[in-house]
Amino acid sequence: MRLFVALDIDREIRERINSFIQGIHGLAPNARWVSPESLHVTLKFIGEQPDGRRPEIEKTLGTVSGHAFELRFRGCGFFPNAKTARVFWIGIEAGPPLPELAANVDASLAQLGIPRETRAFSPHLTLARAGNRSGAPGRQPGDRPNRIFAGLQNQAGQFSVQEFGTMSAREYFLYQSKLSSQGAKYTKLARFELTRQEP
Numbered sequence: 001m002r003l004f005v006a007l008d009i010d011r012e013i014r015e016r017i018n019s020f021i022q023g024i025h026g027l028a029p030n031a032r033w034v035s036p037e038s039l040h041v042t043l044k045f046i047g048e049q050p051d052g053r054r055p056e057i058e059k060t061l062g063t064v065s066g067h068a069f070e071l072r073f074r075g076c077g078f079f080p081n082a083k084t085a086r087v088f089w090i091g092i093e094a095g096p097p098l099p100e101l102a103a104n105v106d107a108s109l110a111q112l113g114i115p116r117e118t119r120a121f122s123p124h125l126t127l128a129r130a131g132n133r134s135g136a137p138g139r140q141p142g143d144r145p146n147r148i149f150a151g152l153q154n155q156a157g158q159f160s161v162q163e164f165g166t167m168s169a170r171e172y173f174l175y176q177s178k179l180s181s182q183g184a185k186y187t188k189l190a191r192f193e194l195t196r197q198e199p
Contacts, residue, residue: 002048002177003189005061005105006040009125010167013073014039017090017164021127024159027151031088031128038186039125041071041092043102043172046114053112058190060112061174064104068194069097073125073164078149085149086130090164092123099123101172101194170194 009017018036025033049057072093078085092098099121110116130148152159174190 001051001054002179003046003054003057004042004175004177005044005046005109005172006042006175007071007169007172008188009039009041009073010165013165013167017073017125017127020162020164024152024155027155028088028128028149031130031148033128034126038184040175040186041098041123041125041169044105044109044117046109054189056112057109058174060108061105061190061192064101064108064192066101066104066172066194067097068168068170069094069101070166071098071169072166074162076127076159076162078153079124082149082153085153087126088128088149088152089124089126090162092125094123094169098169105172 014036017039021033021036046057073090074093075091077089077091079087079089102117102121102123106117128149171191171193173188173192176187176189178185178187
């Protein structure tokens with residue numbers, strides 16, 4: 001099974017993002033747009049694992065400590081940059097608690113032999129990709145100027161201040177990803193609560 005760990009997104013924020021996508025979809029009709037229902041904030045991509053490993057992965061994630069925190073979704077941009085864009089994304093502002101949680105999840109799963117991340121944590125929501133190319137933030141072999149996002153790039157200035165809302169992250173989930181010709185389908189397998197900070 002193909003697994004990853006992520007935060008879910010509040011319905012109100014998801015609806016604002018959906019309305020935003022509907023308004024700009026025509027500026028990049030040849031891009032591969034993400035379904036708003038599948039949006040999530042990835043903490044750790046685990047990858048393919050035997051079905052029998054699921055219990056120990058869940059048990060290990062249950063030992064991860066972390067406090068509830070606020071996330072703000074605002075602004076848009078391109079990876080790796082506007083000129084050679086492969087990905088169009090929404091930014092996430094959360095302060096230290098978000099990368100700390102991702103690091104704790106990564107460290108806990110490393111105890112099971114799951115490889116640690118080699119790239120710095122870069123929180124974002126992917127809205128669209130240039131075809132089937134990588135969604136990785138950094139430069140990739142073969143990156144070159146393309147016209148798929150040209151319409152969006154021409155109006156990028158107004159998107160940089162777009163606000164989608166703020167939510168409290170009080171839990172995170174272990175997800176299963178099933179790939180098909182219609183795209184990926186995500187299923188929540190387990191929930192893990194974040195503790196409330198004392199005032």
